[in-house]
Amino acid sequence: MHTTPRRPLLLVGAGIREYHAHSLLQIAAAHPVVLADRAVPPWARPYLAGEVTVALSDPGEVTAAVGKFAAEHSVSGIVTYEPRHARLAAHLAQHLDLPVNSPEAVATCQARHVLREADGPSVQLHAVDDERSALVAARTLGFPVSLTAPAAGTDPVRADCDSEVRSAYRTLRRAGTADPFAATLTVEEVGLDGPEVGVEAVVLSPDEVRTVAVTRKILCPERAQAAVGYSIDAHDDLLEDDTLTRLVAQAITTLGLTVGVVHADIRLTARGPLVLQVGACLADDLIPLLVARARGIDLARAAAALATGDTPGLSPTREQAAAIRYLYPDTSGRVVRLKTPDLFALPWLDRFSWTHRTGTAVLGPPRSGPEDRLAHWVVTGADTAECESRLDQSAEHVTARVAHPASSPAATY
Structure with a gap:
């Protein structure tokens, strides 16, 4: 019996084998995958049905190349598992009239000051456009502070004095120069009491947000409280915390996200949970693998399903850590x-x-x-x-x- 070939799903960016092969394997098990990237790494080739060779640093070139491919092949959706490509993927999907968060909403996620301006429960922070404004913001908040370039995919940099603010600002600016969608830097308060957790959520529609996992940081005091790992427990009490669930849903609504997999960073303080950051993409650092191993929910496959207009399966099949x-x-x-x-x-x-x-x-x-x-x-x-x-x-x-x-x-x- 003749069957109609499945329409390809376009993946933006192959990523790094050690961190992204799991997600690509899961997506490829459900969809024929066509990769848009500068080159196809050898490890990814067995999982691909095709490729669009283009440098992802030029949005115009990417749009033209993907548009040409889509004119010759019926594309079912566009997805990425790399946070740094989230806005580009949204732009491409919107250009092809495919299911997606608006690029403006994704950019809003990267502009972390929006939640603060909307009176959301979030940390105090200031968006800055130059080194001088970064210094003013740091002095206003009081040292120590943290500088962040959300769109660049880099870790926050702590600063305890003026000279460290200058150094951190220059470092983060250099890191963001390769990203055409790099957003404004932020200067944020640090030293808040309480642990930081991640919330992995799936936005099925503007009115339906599902929390599927809570990610706990594993800290190392010798590394200035930087995370040296993460853990996810299917029996985490925070999965049943209504306040946390409502907070994440409120943040997602405020930011204008309507569909997709979302990662939110939350600080559990004495004055209640505060939003640190919301990312309109899968979490990085193999967190999707931990979700799959602890709860049996595949976030990469869920993201691909939503990108094609389908409803993903989110019922847990495992109960471990x-x-x-x-x-x-x-x-x-x-x-x-x-x-x-x-x-x-x-x-x-x-x-x-x-x-x-x-x-x-x-x-x-x-x-x-x-x-x-x-x-x-x-x-x-x-x-x-x-x-x-x-x-x-x-x-x-x-x-x-x-x-x-x-x-x-x-x-x-």
């Missing part, structure tokens, strides 16, 4: 040795991946960022405590050595 740990270097230098743990026979070790090779240069604290991570590993367990124990057990079997510059002694982890 999952967690990830990132290995950061303790010093700057070149990686000279990596030894993989001999633990793969253990059913709870979901995966282990090196994200640097020997010979590559990495930065140690305080300048190290996600790009300096040496490795990561994912474990599952009955609850968060068991996962954290298994993360520690795995860490004991990981060996990484970074040699200091020149002839200094090597550091071993």
Whole structure:
């Protein structure tokens, strides 16, 4: 019997194998995927039905190339799993009249001051356009502050004085120059009491928002409270917290999001939960994998379904916990040795991946960022405590050595 070929789904950006292969695999299992990117990385090719070769740094070129492809092929939807491409994907989908949040709404998410101006329960922050306004904002809020470039996909940078504000501003500006959709920088208050959590939600319609998981940060005091991992527990009490659920839905409504997968960062303070940031895209850092392992809900596939106008399945099929740990270097230098743990026979070790090779240069604290991570590993367990124990057990079997510059002694982890 003759069947009509399925219409392709256009994916914006292949991403990085170690962090994005899981999402691509899940999307490709449900849709023929055509990749729009500068080049197709070898790891992604087996999952693809086609490609549109174009540099994603030029929105005009991308729009023309995707428009030409769509004129010759009936595209079912446009999706991305990289937050930095969320606005570009929305622009392309709107251009082709496909299901999507408006590019303006996605840009509003990146302009984090909007929630504050709308009297939403959020942290105090100021949008800034130049170095001088960043200094004024920092002095107004009071040190310490945090500078953020939401559209650039970089971590917030803490500043404790004027000179650190200047340095952070210049660093974030450089990071955003490659992004044609880079938004205004923000200067934000820090030092709020209470932990920070992520909320993974799915917007089925403007009136229906489903909270599917709560992501807890795993902190390291030696790294100035930076996250060294995340955990998700199917039995997390916050999943049943009506105040948190309403807060996230209110933020999504305020920002004008109408469809798709959303990640919200929330600070649980003494005065109640406060919105730090809302992203109109899948969370990065393998958080979608943790959701799948803990709850059996596939957010990448849900995003693809919504991009094509379908309703995703969001019923949990698992009730356990999952967690990830990132290995950061303790010093700057070149990686000279990596030894993989001999633990793969253990059913709870979901995966282990090196994200640097020997010979590559990495930065140690305080300048190290996600790009300096040496490795990561994912474990599952009955609850968060068991996962954290298994993360520690795995860490004991990981060996990484970074040699200091020149002839200094090597550091071993």
